[in-house]
Amino acid sequence: MISRAAAPRVQRVSARTAVWYLRIVACLNLFAAVSLSFREQVRHHNHGDFYTPYLLTAGFSSAAFAVLMAVMMNRHKRAAWIANLVLSGLLLIGVVLSLLQHPGVDRHWFNWATLAVLVVFVGALVLGRSEFQAKGDPTNPKLAGWTLIGGGVVTLLVGTGLLSLTAAGRAASLADRAEYVVLRAVTLGSDGSQSLEFGVPRAIDVTVNVLCVGVLLLVTYALFRAPKGKEYLSHEDETRLRELLVKHGARDSLGYFALRRDKSVIFSPSGKAAVTYRVVGGVSLASGDPIGDIEAWPGAIEQWLEQAREHAWVPAVTGASEEGGVVYARHGLDALELGDEAIVEVSEFSLDGRAMRGVRQAHKRVARAGYTVAVRRHADIAEAEMETMLHHADQWRDGATERGWSMALGRLGDPDDGQCVMLECYDGEGELKALLSFVPWGEHGLSLDLMRRDRDSDNGLMEFMVIELIQRAREIGVERVSLNFAVFRAVFERGSRLGAGPFLRAWRSVLVFFSRWWQIESLYRANAKYRPQWEPRYVLFERSRDLPRIALANACVEGFIAQPRLPALLRGRRRGVAAEQATQERELEHVA
Template identity: 60%
Template sequence: MGLVRRSPQPGADRSEWSRRGYVSAVWYLRVVAFINFLGAVWVSFGNDIRRHNDDEFFTPYLLTAGFFSGALSVFLAITMRRRKRAAWILNLALAGLTLVLTALALGLPVYRQHIQNWLAVLLTAFFVAALIAGRREFYAKGDRANSKLAAAVGAVGLVVGSLLAATMVTVSNTDPDPGRSGFLERWHYGVLRMFSLAYDDIHFEGITTPGWANVLINLMSTALILLVLYAAFRSCRAVDPQTQADQQKLRALLERHGDRDSLGYFALRRDKSVVWSPSGKSAVTYRVVGGVSLASGDPIGDPEAWPGVIDRWLAQAREHGWTPAVIGASEEGGTVYARHGLNALELGDEAVVDIGEFTTEGRAMRSVRQAHHRVERAGYTVRIRRHEDMPPDEMAEMIELADDWRDGATERGFSMALGRLGDPQDGRCVILVCRDAVGRSRALLSFVPWGAEGLSLDLMRRDRNADNGLFEFMVLELIQRAGDLGVTQVSLNFAMFRAVFERGSRLGAGPVLRLWRSLLTFFSRWWQIESLYRANAKYRPIWEPRFLLYDQSTDLLRIGIASARAEGFLEAPGLPKWLHRGRLETPR
C-alpha cells in the first residue's frame, strides 16, 4: 500500500544542469560496467575491445572488458549514485588524467588516423564534463577515518596477499627444477601475478605455474582493491549516541505525548542516535546500519513539530550518504513522512487489545479459555508488578533466567524491543512472572509504558520444558487485572503480512494472493510469520497497520538487510536447535 509522494525539498536550489550531470555520470559508469561484464563472458567481443587498448588504439575511461573492470565500474557507479564526494574526486582525477593523456596521444599521427580514438576521447570528455557539471550533487561525506583505514587495509592486504601468492606459487610450481628459485623470487613472481596475467611479461628461472593458479593470485588483488575502495568510500558511521540529557528530554516528551504511539518508549534504546526539531518539541531516533539511517515508529513529541525534525533527519542522511528508512510507522506518522518525499509500504499489523471491549465469551475465544483453565488447573500462578516494585535480588534472578531462556547469544529486536531488562530508569515497566505449582519461575513477560494508560509488549521468554499455553495464560491474567494498573489498552506482537494470511484464506481469493500466502506459509517454517499472526488473532484484537517508509524502490533490498541486522536476525549461526531444548525466545 502506498501513500502520497512529493518531491523532496532539500537540494531543490541545485540547477537542472547539475542534476543532469549527476545522472549522466552515474549512467556512464553503469553502461561501462555492463560492457565490461559482457566482454568478459563474450570472448570474441571482449577480444575486440582489448585490442583497442593495445598498439594504436585506446578506449574510453574504464572500458577494458573484464570482470575486474566490471566490478570496479559497478562499485564506482553505486558510490556515485549515493553522491559520495570521495568517489567524485577519484573519478574526476582518473578520468581527467585519462583525458589528458589520450588527447595528447591524438597529436601523434599513429593515433590520430583512427576514428575509434577520437570517439574514445569524446566519450571520456563527456564523462569529465558530466562530473564537473554535477559537482554540487556529490555532497555526501565519508567517515574521517576512511583514509587511514583504506591505507591500513591496503598495506596489510598487500603483505598478506603477497605471502599467500608466494605460497600458492610454491605449491603449484610445475617447473622440472624448482630448486633454482628461492623464496624471494617466488614472492616477486607472485606479486607480479597479482597485477598482471600476461605470461610473456614474466620470466623467472625455476618457476612455472598453471593458469588456474595465476588467475587465483590475480583475483586476490582484485578483492584487495575492492576492499581498499570500500574502506575509502564507506558511509560515515553513526553519529553520537544518546546522552543522558537526550534521554531526559525524550522521557519528558513521552510524558506529554507518549500515548500517540505504542512504540514510542522504544526510542529510549541506547543504541539509537537522536535528531531534534528546531524547537526541541520533537525528535527522530535512528540507528545507522550498513549505510541505512534506520528510524522506527513515529517521531517522538508534538505532531506539529514533526515536519521540522523529519527535514533535519533527511538532510542529515543526505549529507552523510545514508539511505533513509522508517520501519513500523503508524498511518499518521507514515502520512507525514510521505509528505517529505518517502514512499510507504504496508508491512503488517500491530495487535492492540482494548481492555474495555475485551471479553472471553463466545466460540471465538474458546481456545484461549481452555488454555487458561488448563494452565490454571496445573497450579501455575502469575504475579504482576511494576519493575520498580520488584526486589533487586528477584529482578537479578529474572535477568539471569531471561538470558538463559534466550535461544542464542543475540538479543533480538530494534523497532519493538527495548533491548534491556531491569534498568533502574525503566521502573514504570510492567513485568509478569509465571511460576509453577512448586514455585519455580517458568516464564516472564515485560511491557513498556504506552502513555499513561497503555502497555506495549517488549519481552516474551519461557522455559520450553514448561507446559504449553503459558503465554496465553499470562496475557489473559494481565487483561483481567489491567484495571489494578490503570491500563486501558495493551499492544501485543506485530504480525507481518497479516492481511495476506487473512484474505488469502477466504473464499474467492485470487491466484496471486493465494500464491503470496503459500510463499509466506513456506517461509514460516524458519521465521515466525504465520505463527505470530495466529498467536495474536486468538485475542480478537484491533489491528493497527504499520508501514515501511523508503526513498527509492531500488533501496528496498538494502533496507531489508539493514532491518534484519538491526533486529538481530542476520547473525553468525549459533548452536544447533536441538542443543537448546531448554530455551525459547519469542521475539517481539
C-alpha cells in the first residue's frame, strides 16, 4: 500500500477533490430539503431529458447518503471508491447518450454542465485510485445482504400493515397492498402514488420512504464498515511479549497490562518491540508505551500505523508516558495530557509530618482494630485459597462491570501471572476483608491492578494495606509502587488554587459534577494523600476532529460507556482456553 505521505501530489489532490465534491453535494441536498424553490429546481432538472450532477437529487435521504459516502471516502475505503466510480460512471454514460441523441446545445446546456461536473468527479476518482486502499471486513457483503433482506421484510410488513388499517387498503387485496409497498420502496416517490385503484394517505408513503432510506443507509454502512480487529493475543504472542517484558519491563509501569487477552499485538520487523491495541468502533486504541527495546519502537509504531491505514482505523494511544509520547509524536501524532500516574518511591516514603497525618491516623486506627495484612506472590498461593479469593473478589466488585483497561489486567489467579503480588487483609477473627493485587513493573516495581474490599468492613482498609505494602516492600524486593491513575489531576489541583482563571475553574466544576458517577475527583484525592511523584500520561491522536470518537472508544474499553460484563476474565485460564476466547468474543461484540 502506498502511504498518503509518499503518494504523488496529483493523486492526493484528486482524492481530496472527490471527497469535497461529495461533501458539497451533501450540503446542497440538505439545503434543497429546507428550501422549496431550490428543491423544485432540482426536481425539475431530474425529469425528462435533463440530468443533475451525481447524487444531487434534493432531500434529507440523498443528503444522508452523500454524507455517508463522503465519510467512507475520507477514510480511504476501497469499496466506497468502487461504488462511487460505478454509480457516477453509469450516470456519465447516460448523460453522454442523451447529448448524442439531442445535440442541441441551447436546449441541453444544463446537461453539458452536468457532464463537465461528472468528468471532473470521475477523473478525480480515477487519478486518486491509489489513495483508496483501505480494506473492509470480509463478512461485509454477507452482512449487507442479510441487512437488505431483513430490512426489506420489515418495510414490507410495516407498509402492508399500515395500508390494511386504511379504508383504501381494506378495499384492495393483500397482493395489491404488498405490490404497492414494493413499488413505493423501489421508486421512493415523493408524492402519493396513484398507480393503483385506491388512494393512499401521504403519511403511509412517508413512512415507507423513511424505512427504505434507513435500510439503504444500514446496507451501505454494512458494506463499508471497517474490520473489527479480533486477532487476540495467541499463546505465541503472549510468550514473545513476556520475553520483551523480562528485558525491558522496567521502562513502563503499564507494560504488564499489555498481556490482557482482549488485546491484539503487532511487532516491529525485528521482533524487538511491539504495540498492543484493541479496535473499538473503528478506533485502533493502543495503551501505554510500546513494549520492548526503545530503539525498535519506531518500527513497531510504523507497522501499527500502516495497519490502521490499511483497515481505515483511527489510530490513537491512551496512557502513554512522556517518553513514549515523544516517539509517537515523531510519527505524526499529536499529544494531549490525560492525567497523572501516582508513583511512590519506597526509599523516599515516610509517614512523618503534618501532611501525612490523616494517612498515619487511619493506619493506626485500622491496626488497633486487629486487622493484619499478608503479602504473597500469586505463585505462592494454593489453588484452593485462590479460588476463595476469586469468590470474594466477585462478591465485592462495585457493580457488574469490571472497569479499567489501560491499567487493569482483566483476570485474577491465572497460573502464568505467578509473579503478581497479592495483599490479603484479615480482621481480628481471621476473616478475609479486602484484597489488593499488583502486577510486576520490571524486577523491582509493582503496579496496582485490582482493589476489592468488603463493604461492611471498617473504613481505611485500602490506605492501611497500601502503607503495609510500602513498609514491607523490601521483603519482596520492591523499590517503587505505581498506584491509581488520576485523570485530569492538574485541573483539580490548579483549579482550586487562588488565582485560577475562569476557564480552569469552569473545567474543574464540570469534572466535579461528573465525579458523582465516575469518581474522577475521588481517585485523585485517594492518590494525593500518599504524596506521590506524579508522572504525566498522554492521549495521542492523528487529527483533532477524531477526538470525540477516540474519547468514546476509550470510555467503552475503560467500562464507563456500554460497559461489558467481564466476570469470566477474572478467573483466567482455569475456565479453559476455549471458554475464555468465547467469552472475549461476546464481550467485544457487546462493546462494538
